Amino acid sequence: EAQVTQNPRYLITVTGKKLTVTCSQNMNHEYMSWYRQDPGLGLRQIYYSMNVEVTDKGDVPEGYKVSRKEKRNFPLILESPSPNQTSLYFCASSLSLPLTGYSYEQYFGPGTRLTVT
Amino acid sequence: GDSVTQMEGPVTLSEEAFLTINCTYTATGYPSLFWYVQYPGEGLQLLLKATKADDKGSNKGFEATYRKETTSFHLEKGSVQVSDSAVYFCAPGGADGLTFGKGTHLIIQP
Numbered sequence: 001e002a003q004v005t006q007n008p009r010y011l012i013t014v015t016g017k018k019l020t021v022t023c024s025q026n027m028n029h030e031y032m033s034w035y036r037q038d039p040g041l042g043l044r045q046i047y048y049s050m051n052v053e054v055t056d057k058g059d060v061p062e063g064y065k066v067s068r069k070e071k072r073n074f075p076l077i078l079e080s081p082s083p084n085q086t087s088l089y090f091c092a093s094s095l096s097l098p099l100t101g102y103s104y105e106q107y108f109g110p111g112t113r114l115t116v117t
Numbered sequence: 118g119d120s121v122t123q124m125e126g127p128v129t130l131s132e133e134a135f136l137t138i139n140c141t142y143t144a145t146g147y148p149s150l151f152w153y154v155q156y157p158g159e160g161l162q163l164l165l166k167a168t169k170a171d172d173k174g175s176n177k178g179f180e181a182t183y184r185k186e187t188t189s190f191h192l193e194k195g196s197v198q199v200s201d202s203a204v205y206f207c208a209p210g211g212a213d214g215l216t217f218g219k220g221t222h223l224i225i226q227p
Contacts, residue, residue, distance in 0.1 A: 004160075033214055040125070042219035043161075043206065056213065090160055094214075102168055103149035103210020108160035 002027045004109035006091050012115045013081060021076045021112050023091030031094045032074040033058070033106070034066065036087040043090065049074055050097050081116040088113050119144040119211045121218035129224045130197055138192040138221045140181075140207035149210040150174075150183055150190040155220070156203045164192075164205070199225045 004025045013019055025032065033048040035058075045058030049068040063085055065077040074093075078085060089112045094104040123140045130136060142150070149168045153161040165174035170185035179194045190207060202225045208215040 031214070035217075040219065043217040045214060048214055058213075092161075097213070103151075103215065105151070105163050105166065106161075106215055108153075108162065110160045 002107070004091055004093055004107050006089075006109040006112050008112060009110065010113050012117065014117055015082055016080050019078050019081060019114075021078075021089060021091075021114070023074045023076065023109060024072050025074075025091075025093040025107070026072065027093065027095075027107065028071065029093035029107075030071070030096045031104070031106075032068065033092045034064070034074070034076050035090045035092065036060065037090060037111075038087050046076070046089075081114075083116050086114060086116050119148070119209050119216040121207050121209065121216055123205075123207050123218040123221050125219050125221060127222040127224050129226060132199055132225055132227050133196045134225075136192070136194040136197045136201075136223070138205055138207075138223070140190045140192065140218060142188050142190065142207070142209045142216075144188070144209045144211060144216075147185060150181070151208045151210065151215060152179070152181055152190070152192050153206040153208060153217075154203045155206065161206060197223075197225050199227055201225050 034046040035043040047066040049055045091109040092106040094106045121142045151166045152164040154164045165176040167174040167183040172183045181192045204220045207218045
């Protein structure tokens with residue numbers, strides 16, 4: 001089954017304790033992205049990756065790191081989490097970045113609910 | 118950059134009512150346009166899309182038409198069901214991915 005998986009689904013942690021949220025897709029997609037979803041703010045892009053070893057900042061990258069060492073995996077790293085990073089996080093992937101005037105559908109993971117106390 | 122305007126709601130309707138969720142956007146050029154739906158406790162999934170002006174996307178009884186002249190992509194359904202209760206996101210596609218609106222929370226009452 002074609003899917004994007006995330007782990008863990010739920011995480012409660014304390015300020016300053018490094019954590020990693022994993023994301024994996026089995027569709028051989030080139031493009032992967034991380035979003036956070038907060039009430040009243042919708043989805044905001046954190047980082048995205050156009051291919052292996054190619055990553056770029058989205059709208060809200062501060063406090064986050066990513067890496068893309070393999071095509072299928074795109075982990076999100078919080079080196080020193082803070083309470084304002086409490087949120088619902090989604091990983092997504094699509095076949096490729098948009099062509100001129102055409103964008104591909106993004107496939108989303110089930111989400112990771114993170115609470116930082 | 119790109120931006121999206123859609124009402125946040127909650128929008129509360131009775132079962133079998135007609136639904137319209139407005140979406141207007143600003144973007145460079147003529148992007149592909151998407152509606153995504155998020156059911157409670159789940160991730161987003163594609164509902165429908167349109168890739169050029171005057172295209173109509175449709176799925177599960179929902180429709181939306183790409184209106185270039187008004188930069189709009191309003192979502193409609195003729196008769197909603199309780200199972201349509203969810204959050205709906207409008208999203209134009211840009212050079213670095215999709216830009217999502219804040220989402221419209223739809224509640225359908227029996």
